[in-house]
Amino acid sequence: MSALFDKIAQNKKNQVILFIAYVVLTGLGLFLLPDSTIAFLLLLFSILVLYYLNFNLRAKWVTGIAILAVLVPLIASHSDSYQTYMEVGTLVGIYCAMALGLNIVVGFAGLLDLGFIAFFAVGAYTYAIFASGQASKFMPFGHYPLPGDTFWIFIFVGALVAALFGILLGIPVLRVRGDYLAIVTLGFGEIIRILLNNMDHPLNITNGSMGIASITPPKFFGISIGNASQFYYIALGIFLVVIYVVRKLENSKLGRSWKAVRDNEIAAQAMGIPLVKTKLAAFAIGASFSGMMGAVFAAKQMFVDATSFTYLESTMVLVMVILGGMGSVPGVILGAAVVIILRTQVLTNISDWLSQMSTNYGIPIPPALSPEKMQLLIFGLLLIIFALYRTQGLIPHKNRKVDVELLKKESAAAALEREKSTSGGADS
Structure with a gap:
């Protein structure tokens, strides 16, 4: 059979x-x-x-x-449930792009980052400040909020600002590695969150703990974009672009440099790879993807505050990378999709079903064991099971196959060409 x-x-x-x-x-x-x-x-x-x-x-x-x-x-x-389904699809697209950005830092370059959600926050606040009346509270010129047509520009602005913050994070931690790097990046993420939560004086830039509301929705040729089914296509489009860029980077000279640094920094430096530029490029490019999706998130929610960018969210993105398979592009995408669908669909439906069972059949459930409170526990147990039985991730990373015989032929042909050019120069 x-x-x-x-x-x-x-x-x-x-x-x-x-x-x-x-x-x-x-x-x-x-x-x-x-x-x-x-x-x-x-x-x-x-x-x-x-x-x-x-x-x-x-x-x-x-x-x-x-x-x-x-x-x-x-x-x-x-x-x-159409809008609910599209909401899930939008979140999957947003977090997949973020996870691919973190995969560049962690999976390709081997730089453990526990504060990656900070770049997401920077992108979100960049659009939120100027797409609401908040900018008028500290900007002496201009008319705010900016129209929804500027959203498409702010996708790139959010990427650039997040990349700048990625470089600012990378510069002081270039000499740090391993656990110390994780601690520094964790501190960076918390610093950004606390700053956003307190930058309401002396200049009211972020409106502090009250957050920024009434964010102008995007417009596409005069059509206002406001529901999940419309944002689904925005997230899908950016996500596809991110996949294309990441796959190109993976097999490029820069991508091979990242992997060399990940495997052995000393050997990579001995081969002539510039560690400073290589690490900064990883931080900047990975952060830019997160900043782009931060702008999409702010436009979709029409409200942002610091509570959306906690350490738990950074950990969740890191879990997506590890669960899917560090360094594996399809694995990271699958890991992000699994985590988001578990959190937003599967565990929520299980909680609702248990609550209905308790109500319909009179089964008493202690408050401490209520389904809503047990979601994270169930989620954690599922991740432990995945980690035990899929130690390399759901789709492990596979090195690119190289045709050794073809390389030998190309090397021999190149050597023959050099000999001909040398002999030709000597004869002349």
């Missing part, structure tokens, strides 16, 4: 048929059971199935984008 299954699975035509059948069945399930979280998650699971199929890489990209951008929103739009 297993041999027959393997034979079917290895045939590309059979894979296409089975995958289409799976997408059709799960899509039909979501259409017939529009408010079923399980049906929604099964349809999203098709992206993971697609990753493991023996398809052409371009075909995988096109199919995956079609499922996420067309199929899922189209089928989910028939449900009363």
Whole structure:
């Protein structure tokens, strides 16, 4: 039986048929059971199935984008839970991009950062201050709030400001590594949060603990963007750009330098890799992705305050990277998706179900063991199980395969060319 299954699975035509059948069945399930979280998650699971199929890489990209951008929103739009589903999708896109940014710092460069949420906060406040009346309280010129059309500019402004803060963090910690680096970055994250919470005097820049409300929603060709289904496409678009940039960086000269620094700083420096520039580039580029998504988060929530950027959030992003597989781009994406879906959908639904059981059947639940309070405990237990049985992450990092024979031929051809050029120069 297993041999027959393997034979079917290895045939590309059979894979296409089975995958289409799976997408059709799960899509039909979501259409017939529009408010079923399980049906929604099964349809999203098709992206993971697609990753493991023996398809052409371009075909995988096109199919995956079609499922996420067309199929899922189209089928989910028939449900009363449509905006809830799109809210989950938006959060997954935001945190996936953030996790990919942290993966550059932790997974590629090996620099443990426990204050990464600070860059998210910087991006969020950058847009919130100028897209509300807050800027008029300390800016002597200009008219505020800025119109919603400027949101698209502030995506890049948030990235630049966050990158600047990443460099400011990187400069004093260049000589620190390991546990000391973790402590310094943790302190940096807390300093940023406390500053944002107290910068309401002598100049009222962030409005202190009251936060910034009434943030202008984005506009796209005059159309106001305000609901989750619209922000879903913004988050998806930025997320796809981040994936493309990260994959290009991973196999670039800079990406190889990051991995060399991660494996052995002394050996990397001996090979001529500039440690200062390499580490600062990791902090700056990773922070820029977080700053971009911070601007999206502020526009979506239309309100920001310092309580959204606590140490727990930094830890959660780090958990996404470790759970998915440090250094693995698809692994980090899967880790972020799993964590967000567990927190926002699965555990919430379990809590609601237990509460209904208690109400309907009169089962007393002590206040200390209420489902709402036990969510983090259940979440932690699930992470422990994942860590025990998937020590390298859900999708471990795989080094790029190199054709040794091809490299030898290219090296021999290059040596032959050098000999010809040398002999030619000598003859002349």
